Amino acid sequence: MAGDRLPRKVMDAKKLASLLRGGPGGPLVIDSRSFVEYNSWHVLSSVNICCSKLVKRRLQQGKVTIAELIQPAARSQVEATEPQDVVVYDQSTRDASVLAADSFLSILLSKLDGCFDSVAILTGGFATFSSCFPGLCEGKPAALLPMSLSQPCLPVPSVGLTRILPHLYLGSQKDVLNKDLMTQNGISYVLNASNSCPKPDFICESRFMRVPINDNYCEKLLPWLDKSIEFIDKAKLSSCQVIVHCLAGISRSATIAIAYIMKTMGMSSDDAYRFVKDRRPSISPNFNFLGQLLEYERSLKLLAALQSDAGTPSGTPEPPP
Structure with missing residues (x-):
């Protein structure tokens, strides 16, 4: 060597x-x-x-x-x-x-x-x-390129769902399909970050959102981040809990959770990553998604600068739970 x-x-x-x-x-x-x-x-x-x-x-x-x-x-x-x-x-x-x-x-x-x-x-x-x-x-x-780093809808080990914020949970497909677990935690909104993992039959359409992406090196998650954040905030404004999930709650859904923390709490991508990682150590967004989080961070900084120039308040980040 x-x-x-x-x-x-x-x-x-x-x-x-x-x-x-x-x-x-x-x-x-x-x-x-x-x-x-x-x-x-x-x-x-x-x-x-x-x-x-x-x-x-x-x-x-x-x-x-x-x-x-x-x-x-x-x-x-x-x-x-x-x-x-x-x-x-x-x-x-x-x-x-x-x-x-x-x-x-x-x-x-x-x-x-x-x-x-x-x-x-x-x-x-x-x-x-x-x-x-x-x-x-x-x-x-x-x-x-590899079509998917994790094949959709195959059995994988689950660490259980994780509370990231009082209204926001991160979990796996297995967690979401467990009606008793969902009811026990008061979760009534579901954001599904996958192409084919099924919608729980006990969740109504108005409280369900699908982000149709695979976990690979070429998927574009960035265009979905703002819509995902709006959906999570919709649940919060309704005084409800929402879970973001993919197959295992490791890459795709974790990326969305990190983006949510970035926008609502004013954190950098690194700090938001650590915030979510501290609560759910199993997360591991693929490097494609990490790169897109950096792009999202730049867009948030630009938006904040434009709002500052226009004298428009950008909102007050909420404190950690």
Whole structure:
């Protein structure tokens, strides 16, 4: 295994193109840009490790491994015993020596050095490569990505429902279909964050909302967040309790709960994540959804700034329970 290496190995666009055209057995190519940039266009067969603050912090603290960050299709390459070459790129970096030590790319490169024998940075990043070899870049064909990280409506272990706020619960499909449990906790509104998990027959249509998404690397949850928050507030204004659920109450529904805390309590995505995690330790939103929470945080900040300029009160965050 390699440790810190100076100077950093580099690879130009022409060399990477040649390796990609050579077929199987080429390098593992890692895209370190945001999910939005990666999902729009990326190097053929590359995998994404999103440059978010949360991912950076987890890497620094050793709370997540490189293997865990890479999509399942490439994880075997991380765990292989034979030498494996890696090429990393961002949007446009030409000289790794000018990177700040605490930058996301520097931290990622350091962690990769501990896993692979050869780690190089692509000179000029994706900007240079895509302009020279557009035919070796691809968009986001859903068929090449895992269709779902958790298959809908299959039995999974349940930790039971969790109260996040006095009116807001987070749970699993199993919890929601348990009429006695729902009645015991006074829950009469259901927000179902899945494509096919069934609506409980004891919940009326006016108190049910479905967000039709799968738990994968390309689903767009962001457009549903404000509608989901409105639905949760509808239950609150009716002095009722609402549960947000998906299959296991781990990724999709947890993301919605975090977004709700962000908007109603004025928290950052990191603080809201910790708020929900403290109450339900099993949550683990996939990195696609975490990236969208960062986008949502930016939109909330912009909205607050616009309201401030217009002299419009943005509302008073409610205190934690």
